Amino acid sequence: MSTARSRYPELRALQIPDAEFAVCDVETTGLSADANRLTEIAVFRVANGEIVGSYSSLINPRQFISYEIQRLTGITNEMVYDAPELEDVMREVRDFMDGAVFVAHNAQFDRRFVDASLERCGLEPLETPTLCTARLARRLYPKQKRVSLGKIAAALGIHITKRHRAAGDAEATARMLIQFLRTLQDEFHMIEVDDILSFQHKSVYRISSPPKNIAGLKDTLDNLPHSSGVYFFYDRRGTILYIGKAKNLRKRVGSYFYHNAAHPEKIRRLVRSVRSITWENTETELSALLLESRSIKKHQPRFNSMLKRYRKYPFIRIDTADEFPRIGWTYEIEHDGAEYFGPFSSRFAVEDALDSINKLFHLRECEDALKPREDATPCMYYEIKRCSAPCALLSTKEEYLSEVEAVRLFLHGEHKEMMDVFIARMQRKSDALEFEEAALLRDRIEALERIIRQQRIMARSVLKQNLVIVTLARGTNVEVHLIKGGMLARQFLVDQKHINAKELRLSLEEIFYMEQAELFGGQQEDINEMRIIAAWCFSRRQDTIVVKADEHDSLDNLHQIVLEQVRLAGKDMSIAIDAREEARG
Known part of the structure; x- marks a missing residue:
């Protein structure tokens, strides 16, 4: 018989932000999964630290609900009389939970009822692993005497709507799980799903004999x-x-x-x-x-x-070494001539970004080496307007590389330059009386404008990161990190009460305006440093000031904005950010 470990090894090996969790709660006619039946089930799906979907339904148990159960849950025999049948509900539940870690508070109880109900309906069992939030609570809060859902929710400031109803309890458990996962990553340095699955079974008590x-x-x-x-x-x-x-x-x-x-x-x-x-x-x-x-x-x-293990962040990768570059995503940055953009918060975020890019830009999605010829048959991506079919010479190499450049500009946030490319292309089509092609370009321009307004995608080329990072230090100090080509070039402390503006200007000039040897040597340790800097800028973007050196047209302008950021750091981040945007023009 297959097991969760054998069928879903990839789920256990996923990083925590890249996994999905199905948080379940059931109400029943009694305590026995064999003798009793479900009256209600709710599932909240959690991904990347937020609730992304939910399902709930009453169920006709074909059993009498006792007075005690009615009083506890509020679910009466009248309420379930016209409720959906078990098989109809469990079929939807199974689809909704597929591929996600099963989570519940006192999970053994809920899992037994779900498994028994699936078997009763002749449906395939769930084979994903189980995570119990009650077990996590005992280990995260060993001094907490009781770890009931109500007690832990109250301790975490989580309000439960309709206690002992499936949807209310499942939502509270999902919000509890989100907090637990954050703690396990930040304080216990857990990386993968398997870490938390193992943690729930660890000893609760303090080690009796120290080393x-x-x-x-x-x-x-x-x-x-x-x-x-x-x-x-x-x-x-x-x-x-x-x-x-x-x-x-x-x-x-x-x-x-x-x-x-x-x-x-x-x-x-x-x-x-x-x-x-x-x-x-x-x-x-x-x-x-x-x-x-x-x-x-x-x-x-x-x-x-x-x-030592590191949290990995995904990056968009453009294979610029290829004659007809493709776009994809990866966790690894390599010294391979490709261009990397990011990082993104999770695989869900990077896949969503790629999906938008593939709909807006016509880059090839095939994996084979491209050898254009007139007798080639375009694939379905050409038919659905997601590829310009350079394989069949329906677009020239120059046109294809122009599309690649538009993607690069889009990812860099250089939207005006990118829009100018598309508008010029639309005008050429119109001048050539190719009105259908011009209309398609017009539609793409409108779609791009919507994406830009929503600011859904914004990344930077990792190898071209030239940044000034300002972070709060102790006392009245701030620490300034000068990043050149994605690597740390210099760092120093600045006392906000006694700023040496001349020394600050000299450092900016030496790093960003004078010829220097490239810091990136292609070694794994160099890649780790780039990853650390890129991940820091992303994960701490709410409380860290990052000035992009390339966006300032002169040393004087860059010096002015960095000086202002150093003065404002820690006082009011919104003022600092507004000042930075104003300086950018």
Whole structure:
């Protein structure tokens, strides 16, 4: 018999933001999945940190609902008399839940009833894994005595509409799950679905006997600061075993030695080997990320290769090395001559962006190497107006590359230049009396204008990121990171009360206006650094100031706006952003 692990291994291996979760709640005529029946079911589908769909229905159980159950749920025999039959509902439920992790509060109960109902209807069973929010709550909040849905929802500030009705309870559980997933990623550094599926089964209780080597480390652990930085674990020979970063050094390093959930064997082995700890404070979390990356590159500790995992963000990739470039998406950035745009928040976001691009622009979607010839038969993408069919010479190479350039301009946000390309093309078609083609171009221009107004897609070429990143540091300091070609070129602190405008201008001039050797060498560590910077700019876009150096036509103009951002950082982000937009014109 197939199992969830064998049939859905790819679901377990997905990054958490790339997975979908089907949050279910059922109401029943009793406690036995064999003897009793469903009276109501609701499912809320969660993807990328938000509820993206829902389904709910009463069900005729063909059984009497007792007075006690009616009083608890509010579902009466009269309410279900004309309700849909079980098979009709379960067929829709199964389709709605397909491919998603099954989630419920006290999930064993709900899963048993769903499985029994599917079997009763002769439908294929669900074979996706199960995640229990009650189990997660016990491990995330070990001091919470009761983890009922009502208690945990109240603790998290989640209001339940119509308690003990399927839709109300399922929606509350979905909102609870969203908060849990955020905590598991931010505080427990979980990356994949399998991490959280395993976490729900970990020991709840504190480790009874700390590692023997902790006695020699206690003073160090007590002296760790509550600030961001990078920590280094050493063995008895003074060899670096592991390098990590933390927003809070004391909390993070201490978690290796005192943790409510049991560590995996690899981490326990690391902890047993640690004999000394050092650390380096950083002013900001971004500095910690970059210092960690460069320190790992320099020292290559053996436990980093065993334990270190990064959240991967997807990027749009244009294969510009191909004679007829294609557009797609990938998690990896390679030094292969292609152009990468992003990052995007999840595979759902990048796939939605690609779908819009493929509808608006006529690039080929076939995977084969293109060898244009007159007797070639265009594929269905030409028939549905999603490809210009260069394979059959229905568009020239120059026209196709012009379309590629329009996509690049679109992704860069250079909308005026892109629209000028399309308007000029439409005018040429009209002048040549090709009115049907001109009308199609007019429709595409209108569709593009709608997309631009909605600002649905906006990305940058990763290899061409020239940025000034301003982040808040301690006290009255801000940290300025100068990014050239996607790599960190320079970073320095600026005291907001005593800004040296001359030094700031000189740094901007040296990095962005003078000839320098290319920082990107194509090594995996360089790619990791680019990924860190791009992901930071995306994930912290609400509280980080990013100035795009290329959008300013002179050093004086760039210096003026960066100076203004440094002064305003931390005071009012909306004022800072407005000032930046005004300077851009």
